[in-house]
Amino acid sequence: MWTWVSFALAAALLLAYAQRRHDAPLIDLALFRERAVTAGLLTNLAFSMGMAAYFLIFTMYSQEGRGLDALQAGLVFTPIGAGYLAASLLAPRLAGRFGRQVIAIGGLTRAVSLAVLLAAVAGNAPIGWLVPVLAVDGAGMGLALAPITATVLSRVAPRHAGSAAGALTTAQQVGGALGIGIIGIVFYNALSGGVAVAFQHGLVYLIVVTLAIAALVQWLPRARAAA
Incomplete structure (x- = not known):
């Protein structure tokens, strides 16, 4: 019960704080009137909701489902890292x-x-x-993550660039925590069928999240023309 009470109090406190006038606000609420910021935050949130969640359940599947030890499971992630590095260098x-x-x-x-x-x-x-498959997945991560901040900020008014960058970082942290919570519910509710079955349920959730990224990014306005 205290969890839900905390959520309600957090929302009330945020609303009360947002309604107060501040001479130098950390984030100007006018920032969220820019479509680039709203779309960018949602895109970054969706991406982050899939990342930490994916590594969590894949680690559990590798060790509990396939019987690998910690070192072997870590080595399985190597192709992801290789694909991510290559795509990140190419993405800009x-x-x-x-x-x-x-x-x-x-x-x-x-x-x-x-x-x-x-x-x-x-x-x-x-x-x-x-x-x-893991190498291709890592490449997808690199292509999606590396350009997000630059792509969003290039569409934001210069006076809001600093606040937008901070908001994007916050969305990334919130998305990671939220994704872990959701994947935990999905994974453990299906665990009675075995770790492999629970992992498959988690992958379905992750597929939906990654498709949402492709849809949300279409909401971003076109880049501003160079002066």
Whole structure:
């Protein structure tokens, strides 16, 4: 009960604070009238809701479902890191050419790779067969995450750039915490069927979240023309 009471009190306190006048507010509420900020915050929130949640349940699946020790499970994540690094280095160049659609491509790439991973887990494929799928998934992460901040800020009025950057960071932290909470509910509610089944349920949630990234980024306005 105290959890729900805390949520209610937090909302009330936030509303009361927002209604007060401040000479130098940390975040000017006019910031949220800019579509670039609203769309960017939601996109960043959706991305973050999938990241920490994914690593949590994949770690549990690797160790509890496949019997790997901590070192072996850590090595399984190597292809993700390799794909992420390669895509992150390429993403700025692609963003300069394709703009916001690079983020959408990253979300769609992740959705496809997670769907393939879901099929592989359902078919009890050997862990080694997951390597190319995980590398592609990491590439999707890099394409989606690397350009988010720059893409959003390029569409925000210069006077709001600092506040927008701080709000994006906050959305990332909130999204990570929220994603862990949701995936915990999904995963543990399905755990009676086994770790593999619970992992598959978690992957369905993650696929929905990554598809939401591709949809939300379309709400971003086009980049401002150079002066």
